[in-house]
Amino acid sequence: MIRNYIKTAFRSLLKNKGFTTINVLGLAFGLAACLLIVFYVIDELSYDKFNTNANRIYRVNTDIKYGGNASSYAITPPPLAAALKNFPEVAGTIRLLHDGGLRIKKGNENIQEEKVVYSDANVFDVFTLPLIIGDAKTALKDPYCVVVTESTAKKYFNTTHVVGKVLTINNTTPFKITGVMADIPAQSHFNFDFFLSLSSRDEAKSTNWLNYVCSTYILLKPGASAKSVEAKFPALMHNAINTLPNEADMNMDRLEKSGNYFRLNLTPMTEIHLSSNRRYELGVNSSMQYVYIFSAIAIFILLLACINFINLSTARSASRAREVGVRKVLGSPRKYLITQFICESVLITVFATVIAGVIAWLLLPVFNNISGKSLTINLHTLAWWLPFLLITAIMVGVFAGIYPAFFLSSFKPVNVLKGKIATGFKGGNMRGFLITMQFTVSIFLVIGTLVIYNQLNYIQNRDIGFNRNQVLTIKNTGVLNKQARTLKQEIKQLPGVSNATLTSFLPTGKNRNPDAVFVNNVTDPKNALFTEIWTIDDDYLNTTGMKVLKGRNFNKDLPTDSTGILINEAAAKMLGFYNDPLKRKLYSPQPGRVKEYTVLGVVKDFNFNSLRDNITPVVMILGNDNRDLSVRVNTKDLTATLALIRQKWNTLSPGEHFDYSFMDEDFDAAYRAEQRTGTSFLIFTMLAIVIACLGLFGLTAYAAEQRSKEIGIRKILGAEVSAIVAMLSKDLIKLVVIAIVIAIPLAWLVMQKWLQGFAYRQNIQVWVLLLAGTGSLFIAFITISIQCFKAALVNPVKSLKDQ
Structure with missing residues (x-):
């Protein structure tokens, strides 16, 4: 019987080639789009699930409100991990410290590597990061040890048998390779190539609860509740803050009374990629919003294709009416007619699904380029893809064909003969x-x-408050030490260069320095402003195109400017200085003393975070920060100017990799x-x-x-x-x-x-x-x-x- 249905359906479809072609093409395009979106959605939802204990791993976050400014961070103080080990719900803790890239020596050249992190020794007990070579229990136990990924080992040594070899970090410090691990899957919220032992850093033994530098993760015991852990955080922070040394002048009761707070909370690791957008994330996260948007688009497109089928099938009612009438006169039950029409629908959908699979496969590289993914069709993919295609073909076929089937099978022979259809x-x-x-x-x-x-x-x-066009940023000029200033002065003399500034604090950069300043020399939270404190030079404003609205810029020839300070409009408003800001005093706690600054000027507000966020306070001090050099160029022959800059770099730092970017590209x-x-x-x-x-x-x-x-x-x-x-x-x-x-x-x-x-x-x-x-x-x-x-x-x- 089924065979007869399929044969009859096939003949009917061949008889109406125009109808069949339109329906097959409509469904094929719709299904191909759905398949590509399904690839995207599954990839987004699979982040960090490769970890065996993924559902029991949580990251500890910090929410801080101080001086009237609230911020959310993905980092915590170093001593927190040790304190959490005492919780009965916690099976293990791990700290990761990523504070920028390092220079790794390869032959005669130093290569800047950004995917570098310092880690506790038990990182392999918490995360599923299998070692190909080495002992996971001891690989990062000792100081100055490093575990590298398989691809990194091949990059530096052309082999994975590198245990015992040495990598020179920052041109001075040798790190012994103690293990080689498999490359971290792309579906991870962090992706590092170098895991250095955290015991190599002073932060490993730090007891400073105000130094927020570590990403802290906990592994809960089976059956333990994350909410019960979070319930203990207030008491933990209260005790930690209140037992700080007296010079910190911090008291949790006084903080909370003034409307400020230091709070901890947990984020499940499997939700970080799509649900976390805090400062100092270990990677670039996405948003669940986009998953919802693309899922809705997939449903809409498939719905449109199904609607086409329904419309065209019912519009053909006249051409099928005589067929239905004859069959009913000959005694064919309605259920057989319904089955027949649904078979036709499923057959069309099967044809469309096969074509859609081919289209999706051909368009996958293009889709990867658009979406920024690296999706591939392999045996693992086919294991779910083929059943998905079959189930989709049947479901769509039945859904799209059920109304036309009931509609067409409802014709009465008498009405057909009288032409009342x-x-x-x-x-x-x-x-x-x-x-x-x-x-x-x-x-x-x-x-x-x-x-x-x-x-x-x-x-x-x-207008974002600065001019990002034609600004070249040379990375890692800190390797030149004092010669960084020489490089700056020599580059400023080049034709096509209008100005240059030495600092790593850029509106489009990642370096940030949140801290508090006070309106008097008493470090009381009521007198505080939680702000960004940036160290710049006197060429910074002119190079970045920022404008001084009130007062003046720094002048390196005036010795008193070493205690001068520039503030943005947001800081001036929050401090109550906006109408009369000049010569006002601000105070910054320093080791053993409180330093006094005088406001020299107010800088027009500029966006240094995402435009999703409001502009927050920034204060700028005159100082030496030679980690990056930004150069404003004014030339039509950018290639020639860049070649001259590179030549200056190679002269002063032979063997150091020349790494640069353009500010407008960083913004985009x-x-x-x-x-x-x-x-x-x-x-x-x-x-x-x-x-x-x-x-x-x-x-x-x-x-x-x-x-x-x-x-x-x-x-x-x-x-x-x-x-x-x-x-x-x-x-x-x-x-x-x-x-x-x-x-x-x-x-x-x-x-x-x-x-x-x-x-x-x-x-x-x-x-x-x-x-x-x-x-x-x-x-x-x-x-x-x-x-x-x-x-x-x-x-x-x-x-x-x-x-």
């Missing part, structure tokens, strides 16, 4: 509803895409996730419109075919082509207009909520809504008109002769 768009209320839904989704996606691109354009062109990198989302949105929106138009194209063709006799008669009676086109298209155009009315307010509400995530945003403009609506209407009209003009231009004699 509704054809075309007559009696097509369900079809009208589905077409409206199609274009509502399409217009929604169009508006979403335009809003995202508009916001990204606003970010890229907004901070919004790469949004840019990729916008590009993906655009592609999938275009696909959704194509699928919707494909359905309209097919429906219009069937409507014109079913009304060909009417069209012929109207032409004989003198009807113009334009009048016939208007007659055929007006019903569908009405549905598109209804879709516009529904989609615009819905899209406005959703995208307005998305924009709330940006502290600096551009409101949705009217032209975006109008463009989406009129554009969709125009595309729909063109799609419909193609078939309508074709039908209207047919010779009426031929139309009437064929009836």
Whole structure:
């Protein structure tokens, strides 16, 4: 019986090649998009799950409010791990310390490596990081030991048999290789190539509860509750802060009374990648919001493809009515007819799924480039992909075919013989509803895409308080020591260079220094401002293009400027200095004393965090920070200028790797996730419109075919082509207009909520809504008109002769 159903379905599909082609293509494109999005979503949801104990590993976070400024950190003080070991729920703790890159010697060259971390010895007991060579129990036990990844061992020694060899760190310190581990999977919230023993650092034995430098993780015992651990954190912090040395002048009771706090909380490791956006994360995290967005797009696109199938199947009711009538007269039960039509639907879906699989495989490299992923199809992937394709084909086939099956099988033989079956768009209320839904989704996606691109354009062109264009940042100039200043002065003399500044504190950089300053020499929280404290030189403002609104810049020729300070507008407002800031005093606790600073000027606010966040206070002091050198160039021949700069570098630091970046590129990198989302949105929106138009194209063709006799008669009676086109298209155009009315307010509400995530945003403009609506209407009209003009231009004699 099943074999007969399949054979009959196959014959029916071959008989109606146009219908079959449109349905197969629509479903194939929709399924291919869904497959690619499923790849993306599964990859995002799989982060850190390669760890055997992933569900029992938590990261400890810190929330600090001090001096009226609140911040969230992914780091904690070094002594916290030892304190947590005493909790009965905790099976183990681990600290990771990542404070920037290190220079690793390879031959005669020093290579800057950023994927470097200091770790406690028991890191391999908590995380699943299998060692290929070496003993995981002792590999990081002793100071000055290092475990490297397999790819790193090959990079430096062309072999994995490197245990016992030595790596020279920062040109002076030898670290003995004690193990080689497998490369960390890409689906990890941290990805390091070098694990150095934390016992090599002073922080390993630090008891300073105010030095936030370590990422601390805990492994809970089986069955232990994370909430019970968090419940003990207030008492732990209260005791730790209150027992600090007197010179720290910190007291938890006084802190809380003044509205400030130091709080700890836990984040499950498996949620870090999609749910954590704190300062000092070990890697670049994503957002669950994007998983929801792309999942919704996948569902929408698949829904559009299914709607096409339903619409085209029910529109063909006239051509299938006689078949249904004859079968019923011959005694065929309705359930057999339903099964027959569902078999046709499943068969179409199977064909479409095979084509979709091929399309997804071919487009995977392109999708990887757009999404920033490295997705591949391998044996592991095929293990779930093939069953997924089969289940998807059956489910989509049944879902898309069930309504047409019940609709077509409901025809009564008497009505068929009397010609009472509704054809075309007559009696097509369900079809009208589905077409409206199609274009509502399409217009929604169009508006979403335009809003995202508009916001990204606003970010890229907004006045962010500094000029990021044509600023070259040379990394790791600290290796030159005092010669870094020589390099700066020599580069400033080069043609095409307008200025240069030595500092690692850049608006687009990662180096930050949160600390407190006070409005008087009593370090009471009531008098504090929690702020960024940046060390800069007197060329900093001119090089970065920042503006002094009140007062003046630093002057290196004035000795008193060593105790001068610059503050941004946000700091001036929070301190109450904005109207009269100059010559005000600020105080900074130093070892054994409190240093006094005088406000020299107020710098216009500039964005140094994401535009999702409000600008926070920054104070700048004059000092020596030679870790990076930023150079403002003013030349059309950038290649030649860069070559001269490189030559100066090689002269002063032979053997040191020349590493640089451009400030505008660093700025854009901070919004790469949004840019990729916008590009993906655009592609999938275009696909959704194509699928919707494909359905309209097919429906219009069937409507014109079913009304060909009417069209012929109207032409004989003198009807113009334009009048016939208007007659055929007006019903569908009405549905598109209804879709516009529904989609615009819905899209406005959703995208307005998305924009709330940006502290600096551009409101949705009217032209975006109008463009989406009129554009969709125009595309729909063109799609419909193609078939309508074709039908209207047919010779009426031929139309009437064929009836």
